[in-house]
Amino acid sequence: MTMSTTALVAAVAVLGVGTFAFRYAGPALRDRVTLPPRAEQLLATSAIVLLAALVATAAMLDGREFDSAARPAGVLVGAGLAWRRAPFVVVVVAAAGTAAALRLLGVP
Amino acid sequence: MRSIYRTLRADRALARDIALVCVADAVVGLSFGAITVGEGLPVWLPMLMSLVVFAGAAQFMFVGLVASGGNPVAAVLAGLLVNVRHVVFGFTIGDVVGRGWQRLAGSHVMVDESVAFALAQPAGERRRAAYWGCGVALFACWNIGVLAGASIGTVVSDPAALGLDAAFPAVLLALVLPALRDRTTALAAGTGVAVALATAPFLQAGLPVLLALAGVVVALVRPRTGVPA
Numbered sequence: 001m002t003m004s005t006t007a008l009v010a011a012v013a014v015l016g017v018g019t020f021a022f023r024y025a026g027p028a029l030r031d032r033v034t035l036p037p038r039a040e041q042l043l044a045t046s047a048i049v050l051l052a053a054l055v056a057t058a059a060m061l062d063g064r065e066f067d068s069a070a071r072p073a074g075v076l077v078g079a080g081l082a083w084r085r086a087p088f089v090v091v092v093v094a095a096a097g098t099a100a101a102l103r104l105l106g107v108p
Numbered sequence: 109m110r111s112i113y114r115t116l117r118a119d120r121a122l123a124r125d126i127a128l129v130c131v132a133d134a135v136v137g138l139s140f141g142a143i144t145v146g147e148g149l150p151v152w153l154p155m156l157m158s159l160v161v162f163a164g165a166a167q168f169m170f171v172g173l174v175a176s177g178g179n180p181v182a183a184v185l186a187g188l189l190v191n192v193r194h195v196v197f198g199f200t201i202g203d204v205v206g207r208g209w210q211r212l213a214g215s216h217v218m219v220d221e222s223v224a225f226a227l228a229q230p231a232g233e234r235r236r237a238a239y240w241g242c243g244v245a246l247f248a249c250w251n252i253g254v255l256a257g258a259s260i261g262t263v264v265s266d267p268a269a270l271g272l273d274a275a276f277p278a279v280l281l282a283l284v285l286p287a288l289r290d291r292t293t294a295l296a297a298g299t300g301v302a303v304a305l306a307t308a309p310f311l312q313a314g315l316p317v318l319l320a321l322a323g324v325v326v327a328l329v330r331p332r333t334g335v336p337a
Contacts, residue, residue: 026198053320074274
């Protein structure tokens with residue numbers, strides 16, 4: 001650990017301000033433009049696509065590597081339950097429980 | 109704010125679902141605090157980050173790079189890249205974020221979970237309540253978790269042992285799934301997922317998820333069939 005306290009605080013500040021700017025940009029810009037319904041639909045689809053891609057990458061990979069079998073298996077069990085309209089709590093607990101149980105059995 | 113509280117009190121199921129996500133994220137926060145301090149970084153770092161940045165994936169990314177002796181500029185850029193997706197989120201659910209000083213707070217609590225909870229609700233008061241309820245509660249729980257993990261360490265050194273690494277994608281999936289029953293949205297998401305997974309082994313974290321937006325082209329070509337989300 002060689003980084004000075006000042007550099008570390010500055011780095012966190014820049015990351016915080018930058019992240020806030022990303023978050024603030026959407027609501028602020030929306031005020032200035034009136035979007036046609038079609039564009040609204042496409043935006044909603046974009047957000048869903050982003051979240052779906054997050055689900056897939058978070059389930060399958062750690063960074064750039066396909067590292068685990070237990071995690072994707074757990075998420076898959078959760079997906080099946082969600083598709084059959086199981087309650088949210090059941091979906092989440094089953095996904096975590098499956099992954100944890102598989103790891104107990106030695107699955108990575 | 110009072111109307112948000114009222115809506116959440118009336119909708120017990122929604123409040124319970126949010127509470128579950130808060131507990132899971134608090135435990136992950138606990139491990140973030142403990143891991144960061146365990147890597148030899150100062151105790152204040154995870155706490156400051158969780159207050160100022162409040163984005164789990166970017167925080168883990170930043171700490172990982174800094175702890176391994178990485179360049180701070182590179183660590184900041186890597187964290188920012190992971191967070192670019194919020195621009196799209198903000199455009200989509202900007203109407204629930206509020207105006208004036210409310211928008212400052214509302215923007216800060218924009219995270220994957222609060223956005224997903226909002227999108228799973230019909231537009232209007234319920235969507236606003238889901239967004240703010242989840243966002244504010246998560247901010248509190250995440251920071252309490254990190255504070256506890258950083259200061260007292262944790263018995264849960266590895267959240268994966270509890271399967272909590274599977275809980276995050278499962279949470280988002282359960283919230284997104286109703287929208288995926290629309291065929292066009294499902295095709296767009298499927299295409300996006302394929303692009304993200306195919307490119308992830310070769311690209312910096314954050315980019316594959318952004319490239320998934322290519323899937324939206326499918327929705328441009330195919331007219332939307334179902335009811336808008």
